[in-house]
Amino acid sequence: MHSIHSDGTGTVAEIARAAEEAGVDVVLLTDHDSLAARRCGEEGWHGRALVCVGEEVSPPDRNHYLAFGVDEHVDHWGLSPAQVVEAVRERGGFGFAAHPFSEGSTRFRRLSTSMRWEDLGALDGIEIWSFLADNGQRVTSIREALSFVARPERYVTRAPERNLAEWDRLGARRRVVGIGGLDAHQFGRRIGGRVVRLMSYSRSFRQLHTRVLVDEQLTGDLEHDRDQVYAALRAGRCYIAAPQVAPAAGFEFFAERSGGERLHMGGEAPAGGWTLHTLLPRPADVRLLRDGAEVARLRAPALVHTAQGPGVYRVEATLETHGAERTWILSNPIYLR
Numbered sequence: 330m331h332s333i334h335s336d337g338t339g340t341v342a343e344i345a346r347a348a349e350e351a352g353v354d355v356v357l358l359t360d361h362d363s364l365a366a367r368r369c370g371e372e373g374w375h376g377r378a379l380v381c382v383g384e385e386v387s388p389p390d391r392n393h394y395l396a397f398g399v400d401e402h403v404d405h406w407g408l409s410p411a412q413v414v415e416a417v418r419e420r421g422g423f424g425f426a427a428h429p430f431s432e433g434s435t436r437f438r439r440l441s442t443s444m445r446w447e448d449l450g451a452l453d454g455i456e457i458w459s460f461l462a463d464n465g466q467r468v469t470s471i472r473e474a475l476s477f478v479a480r481p482e483r484y485v486t487r488a489p490e491r492n493l494a495e496w497d498r499l500g501a502r503r504r505v506v507g508i509g510g511l512d513a514h515q516f517g518r519r520i521g522g523r524v525v526r527l528m529s530y531s532r533s534f535r536q537l538h539t540r541v542l543v544d545e546q547l548t549g550d551l552e553h554d555r556d557q558v559y560a561a562l563r564a565g566r567c568y569i570a571a572p573q574v575a576p577a578a579g580f581e582f583f584a585e586r587s588g589g590e591r592l593h594m595g596g597e598a599p600a601g602g603w604t605l606h607t608l609l610p611r612p613a614d615v616r617l618l619r620d621g622a623e624v625a626r627l628r629a630p631a632l633v634h635t636a637q638g639p640g641v642y643r644v645e646a647t648l649e650t651h652g653a654e655r656t657w658i659l660s661n662p663i664y665l666r
Contacts, residue, residue, distance in 0.1 A: 485536070569658070
């Protein structure tokens with residue numbers, strides 16, 4: 330999310346209220362080249378919504394990086410993409426390439442420009458599905474643009490196949506955590522205390538989530554709760570969900586073998602003797618992929634599969650809504666080496 334501390338039109342308090350309205354627990358604020366929200370004391374709980382402040386390290390035109398767990402601004406001047414990633418690590422932080430596959434709209438260059446990431450080999454975290462960039466670049470006409478803004482739940486169908494294929498390629502070499510992102514700015518103009526906008530933050534919040542599986546319940550203590558969220562993101566204990574398709578709370582994907590040993594999303598272990606379990610909140614078309622190739626498929630609320638040797642295993646689930654089959658859930662992988 331972006332606020333008035335960079336190029337958004339909402340205050341942090343307004344964004345937090347929009348999150349509450351949409352039933353969102355945690356907001357990851359990533360203003361461009363700015364930790365101003367933290368300096369202003371705005372990081373923390375706002376009612377029922379926790380605002381965690383990172384920054385979008387934003388070199389001109391490309392190689393943007395969502396940095397979390399850093400206490401000072403990361404100066405990207407003169408740094409290569411790999412050096413940006415390393416600079417965040419040196420400060421004790423971690424991050425994700427923002428909209429790394431964005432090529433921009435061929436029709437509306439001013440609204441959707443290319444913002445690619447140029448060195449995927451440097452990454453251990455990546456935004457697999459960017460709601461604004463990946464859907465915006467598909468727009469080829471005024472009619473499509475109006476459809477996207479007016480009824481995004483009908484316009485958006487599936488996560489980009491090219492992005493997923495690239496993620497599979499990267500995962501064959503090393504762990505790469507995948508997240509979904511809104512990149513919401515609430516484009517418009519502030520007039521006095523009101524905002525004339527195209528799409529409100531609260532509507533954006535209903536389009537795409539990254540659901541994190543924390544080890545401990547959140548308590549209301551900023552440091553404890555932020556650490557829980559960040560630890561889950563670092564480990565890949567998270568999945569991408571499209572809540573406008575259906576509620577996605579309760580999804581599970583894990584591997585288990587004799588003796589009760591269990592491996593969660595993002596986990597890595599030697600191959601051999603693992604059974605993969607997928608549990609869904611409701612029946613759906615669920616696919617299990619190994620190194621990007623489908624190895625099992627079922628329309629059901631659960632799928633159980635014995636892993637046949639090493640591979641990077643992940644799950645995709647789709648549901649039909651508004652007359653089309655749509656991406657509902659994308660898991661992070663389990664890595665059996």
